[in-house]
Amino acid sequence: MSDTLLEIDNLTVDFQLPTGTVSAVKHVSFSLQPGETLALVGESGSGKSVSSTAAMRLLPELARTSGAIRFKGEDLLRATPRRMRHIRGNAISMIFQEPMTSLNPLHRIGRQVAEVLEKHRGLKGRQARAKVVELLEQVGIPDPARRIDSYPHELSGGQRQRVMIAMALACEPELLIADEPTTALDVTVQAQILALLKDLQARYGMAILFITHDLGIVRHFADRVCVMRRGELIESGPTAEIFDTPRDDYTRMLIDADPRGRKAPVDPSMPVLFEAKNLQVRFTLKKRLFRASEHFEAVRGIDLTIRRGQTVGIVGESGSGKSTLGRALLRLLDSRGEIRFDGQDIAALDTAGMRPLRSRLQVVFQDPFGSLSPRMTVGEVISEGLRVHQPALDRRQREARVIEALEDVALDPAMRNRYPHEFSGGQRQRIAIARALVLKPEFLLLDEPTSALDRSVQVTVIDLLRDLQQKHGLTYLFISHDLSVVRALADTVLVMKAGQIVEQGATEEIFANPREHYTRELMRAAFVDAA
Amino acid sequence: MTTDTLPDNRLSLSEATAGESLGRDAWRRLKQNKAAMVSLVLLVVIAVTCLIGPYLLPWGLAEVDWNAFSVAPGLDSGHFLGTDANGRDLLTRTLYGGRVSLSVALVATLVSLVIGVLYGAISGYVGGRLDNLMMRFVDIMYSLPFMFLVILLMVVFGRNIFLIYAAIGAVEWLDMARIVRGQTLALKQREFIEAAHALGVRDRKIVTRHLIPNAIGPVIVYVTLTVPKVILLESFLSFLGLGVQEPLTSWGVLISEGTDMMQSAPWLLLVPSLFLATTLFCLNFLGDGLRDALDPKTR
Numbered sequence: 118m119s120d121t122l123l124e125i126d127n128l129t130v131d132f133q134l135p136t137g138t139v140s141a142v143k144h145v146s147f148s149l150q151p152g153e154t155l156a157l158v159g160e161s162g163s164g165k166s167v168s169s170t171a172a173m174r175l176l177p178e179l180a181r182t183s184g185a186i187r188f189k190g191e192d193l194l195r196a197t198p199r200r201m202r203h204i205r206g207n208a209i210s211m212i213f214q215e216p217m218t219s220l221n222p223l224h225r226i227g228r229q230v231a232e233v234l235e236k237h238r239g240l241k242g243r244q245a246r247a248k249v250v251e252l253l254e255q256v257g258i259p260d261p262a263r264r265i266d267s268y269p270h271e272l273s274g275g276q277r278q279r280v281m282i283a284m285a286l287a288c289e290p291e292l293l294i295a296d297e298p299t300t301a302l303d304v305t306v307q308a309q310i311l312a313l314l315k316d317l318q319a320r321y322g323m324a325i326l327f328i329t330h331d332l333g334i335v336r337h338f339a340d341r342v343c344v345m346r347r348g349e350l351i352e353s354g355p356t357a358e359i360f361d362t363p364r365d366d367y368t369r370m371l372i373d374a375d376p377r378g379r380k381a382p383v384d385p386s387m388p389v390l391f392e393a394k395n396l397q398v399r400f401t402l403k404k405r406l407f408r409a410s411e412h413f414e415a416v417r418g419i420d421l422t423i424r425r426g427q428t429v430g431i432v433g434e435s436g437s438g439k440s441t442l443g444r445a446l447l448r449l450l451d452s453r454g455e456i457r458f459d460g461q462d463i464a465a466l467d468t469a470g471m472r473p474l475r476s477r478l479q480v481v482f483q484d485p486f487g488s489l490s491p492r493m494t495v496g497e498v499i500s501e502g503l504r505v506h507q508p509a510l511d512r513r514q515r516e517a518r519v520i521e522a523l524e525d526v527a528l529d530p531a532m533r534n535r536y537p538h539e540f541s542g543g544q545r546q547r548i549a550i551a552r553a554l555v556l557k558p559e560f561l562l563l564d565e566p567t568s569a570l571d572r573s574v575q576v577t578v579i580d581l582l583r584d585l586q587q588k589h590g591l592t593y594l595f596i597s598h599d600l601s602v603v604r605a606l607a608d609t610v611l612v613m614k615a616g617q618i619v620e621q622g623a624t625e626e627i628f629a630n631p632r633e634h635y636t637r638e639l640m641r642a643a644f645v646d647a648a
Numbered sequence: 649m650t651t652d653t654l655p656d657n658r659l660s661l662s663e664a665t666a667g668e669s670l671g672r673d674a675w676r677r678l679k680q681n682k683a684a685m686v687s688l689v690l691l692v693v694i695a696v697t698c699l700i701g702p703y704l705l706p707w708g709l710a711e712v713d714w715n716a717f718s719v720a721p722g723l724d725s726g727h728f729l730g731t732d733a734n735g736r737d738l739l740t741r742t743l744y745g746g747r748v749s750l751s752v753a754l755v756a757t758l759v760s761l762v763i764g765v766l767y768g769a770i771s772g773y774v775g776g777r778l779d780n781l782m783m784r785f786v787d788i789m790y791s792l793p794f795m796f797l798v799i800l801l802m803v804v805f806g807r808n809i810f811l812i813y814a815a816i817g818a819v820e821w822l823d824m825a826r827i828v829r830g831q832t833l834a835l836k837q838r839e840f841i842e843a844a845h846a847l848g849v850r851d852r853k854i855v856t857r858h859l860i861p862n863a864i865g866p867v868i869v870y871v872t873l874t875v876p877k878v879i880l881l882e883s884f885l886s887f888l889g890l891g892v893q894e895p896l897t898s899w900g901v902l903i904s905e906g907t908d909m910m911q912s913a914p915w916l917l918l919v920p921s922l923f924l925a926t927t928l929f930c931l932n933f934l935g936d937g938l939r940d941a942l943d944p945k946t947r
Binding site: 449 | 670673838839840842843844845846847848849850851853857858861862864942943944945
C-alpha cells in the first residue's frame with residue numbers, strides 16, 4: 118500500500134470539556150488513494166467533520182487525538198507546526214460549508230487567492246495576478262479579469278464557493294477536503310459546483326475527501342463511501358455496493374431517508390380558507406429625498422387560493438420570494454393587494470385588528486435554534502400565546518394545555534421546565550410546533566420547518582406534521598426548497614422564481630410532467646429522478 | 649453536535665419541576681456560585697455597617713479629638729483606625745463617606761439601568777424615525793461637556809448633594825442606552841421575535857419579556873463597570889469643589905486627601921482604599937455570577 122495518499126489509522130478524538138470527556142471520533146480507520154473520491158457520510162454529531170479537520174491539524178485546543186494520520190507515509194499528528202503550515206493549502210487544502218463567512222469581507226477576492234500563491238509558490242505582483250485570473254477562469258467565474266477586484270459581498274453564494282475552490286486549488290493539491298461544500302447553496306447551484314469539482318478533479322488528478330450529510334449527492338459523485346455514526350465508522354465500501362446492498366440498518370435508513378408517503382387528497386369543494394389577489398411586497402433599498410426611492414420587488418403580484426384541509430407547497434430557490442410571500446399572507450410584513458382569510462379581508466387590518474386572528478393563523482420557522490427565546494423555559498414559550506389570547510385561563514389550566522400540546526408533538530411533558538438549549542434540533546422544532554398548536558389554529562405557515570434538520574429527523578417531523586393535520590383538520594402553507602419534502606406533504610405546488618409563480622398545479626402532476634424549464638431544472642438538480 | 653449527546657427524554661419529575669421561571673432559576677444558580685455569594689454577603693455587611701455604624705461609634709463626623717491628631721490605628725486611643733491631621737476619627741469618616749459613595753453609586757447605576765435599558769430597547773425595537781430621533785438626542789447629551797452640565801445645575805439649584813446624583817445619572821444612562829440598542833437591533837432579527845409577533849404578543853411585552861432578558865449579559869457587565877466609574881467621578885467632582893463639601897466626605901475624597909499624607913500617615917490612604925477596593929471587587933464577582941446565573945446555558 119505504498120501509493121496510499123491518506124491513511125487514517127485508528128483515529129480517536131476526545132474533547133476535554135469542563136463537564137467531562139466527549140469522544141467525537143472513536144477508532145476510525147480509512148484510506149484514500151490518489152485521484153480517488155471518498156465520501157464521509159453521517160448526520161450531525163457523527164464526527165465526520167472532526168476526523169477531516171484532524172487531518173489538517175485544525176482541531177481546537179481541547180481536543181486530544183490518538184492514532185495516526187499518514188499523508189504519503191508521513192504522520193501528520195506528529196508533524197511540526199512549521200511542517201503543517203507547509204502542507205496546508207499546498208498538498209492538502211480544504212473548502213468549507215459556508216461561502217458567506219469563509220472569505221474575508223475586507224479584502225478583494227484576487228488578493229485572497231493570491232495570498233496562497235505567495236505563501237507556497239512565492240509568486241508576486243503581476244505573475245500572481247495572472248495566475249489568479251487563470252484560476253478564476255477555471256472555476257467558472259465570468260469575466261475573471263474584472264472580477265478579480267471584487268469584494269466577497271459583490272458575489273453570489275455560488276460564486277463565492279467557486280472562489281474558495283480556486284483558492285484551494287491554487288497550489289494544485291493532491292488532496293482536497295470538501296466539508297459540506299454545497300449544503301448552503303441552492304439545488305441548481307449545488308449541481309453546478311459538484312460538476313465543477315468533478316471536472317477539476319479530472320484535470321488535476323487530485324483526491325477528494327467529500328464530507329456530507331446527504332447521501333443523495335454521494336451516489337453520483339463518490340467512488341467509495343464511509344458511513345459514520347456517533348464517532349464510529351459503521352460501514353464502508355464502493356458507492357454502488359453501499360447503495361445496492363447496504364449491510365447496516367443505519368445506512369439503509371439514510372438511503373431511504375427520502376420522506377415517503379403522500380398526503381390524502383382533499384375534497385375540492387371544501388370552502389376557501391385563504392385567498393390572495395395580486396399580492397405585492399416591496400422593500401425600500403435606498404431612501405432618496407427628492408427622487409423616487411429605490412425598491413426591490415420581492416413578491417410581484419401573486420394570486421393564491423388555499424382550501425380548508427389543503428396543503429399548498431411553495432418551492433423556489435433562495436431569493437425567490439417564497440418566505441416573503443408567507444410572511445405577507447400572515448400580515449407580518451406590509452404588502453399591497455387583497456388578502457382574505459375565512460372570507461374576511463385582512464389586508465387592511467392594523468396590529469390590534471389582527472390580534473384576535475393571530476390564534477387562528479400560526480407559523481413554524483426554519484431555524485429551530487433561533488425561533489425559541491433562549492431565556493424562557495419550554496413551558497413559558499408554549500404558554501405565551503395562551504396568555505395573549507386566553508387571559509382568562511389560570512395557571513393550572515394553562516399548564517394542562519401546555520402538557521396537551523407537548524403530548525401532541527410526542528415530547529415528554531415533564532420537559533416543560535427546561536430551557537431550549539437542552540434540546541436537539543428536531544426536539545426544538547417539535548417545541549416550535551407545540552407553540553403554534555397550543556392555540557388550536559386553523560392555518561399553519563410552515564417556513565422550511567425541516568431544512569435545518571438531519572435527514573432521519575426530517576422524516577419524523579414530516580410524519581408528525583401529517584398526523585397533526587389529520588387529527589386537527591389543519592390547513593398548511595408549506596414553504597421549502599426541498600422538492601422531496603414538498604412531494605410528501607402537499608396537495609398542490611407553486612413554483613416561485615423572482616417573486617412570481619412560474620408554474621402551479623396538483624403535486625403529482627407537477628412532478629410527473631413539469632412544463633416549465635425552471636421546474637425541470639429544479640427537479641433534475643434535486644436528484645428526484647433518481648428516486 | 650448536541651443531537652446525540654443529549655440524555656434520553658425521560659427525566660425524573662423532581663428535577664423537571666424544579667425551577668419555574670428565569671428569576672427563580674437564576675437565584676438557584678447564583679446560590680451555587682461561592683464567590684458571588686461571599687461577595688453578596690460582604691457587600692451587604694459593608695452597606696449595613698455604613699448605614700448604622702456611625703450611630704454606634706462615639707465620635708461624630710466633624711468631631712475633633714484634641715488629644716489625638718494624626719494618631720495611628722490602635723486600640724489605646726479609642727480610634728480603632730486612627731485619626732486624620734485634624735483629629736477626626738477615621739473609621740467614623742470612612743463610614744459616613746461610604747454612605748455618600750454607595751448611595752451615589754446605587755442611584756446613578758439604577759438611573760442608568762432603568763432609563764438606559766428602556767430607552768435603548770425602545771429605540772432599537774421601534775426603529776426608523778423614532779430611533780433616529782432618540783439616538784440623536786443621546787448624541788446631543790454626549791456632546792454637552794459634563795462639567796458644564798454640573799456647573800449649570802449648581803448655578804440654577806445651588807449646591808446640593810442630590811445634584812450630584814442627578815448630574816451623574818443624567819450622563820451615565822447614555823452609554824447603557826447605546827449598548828442595549830445595539831443588542832436589540834441584533835435580537836430583533838431573530839426568529840423568536842417574529843414568532844412572538846405571529847402569536848400577537850403586544851410590543852410592550854415583546855420588549856420586556858423577549859428583548860430585555862436576552863440583552864442582560866452585556867448590561868450586567870456594563871453595570872459592574874459603571875459603579876467604580878461613578879464612585880470615582882463623584883470624588884473628582886468633590887475634588888474640584890463641586891461635589892460633597894466639608895465636613896461631609898466620601899471614599900473618593902478621603903482617598904485623595906490620604907494621598908497627600910501617604911508618607912506620614914499611610915492609614916489615611918489605606919483604610920478608605922481598602923473599603924473601596926473590597927466593594928468594587930465584590931461587585932465584579934457578583935456581576936460575573938449574575939451574568940452566568942441569568943444565562944440558562946450555564947448550569
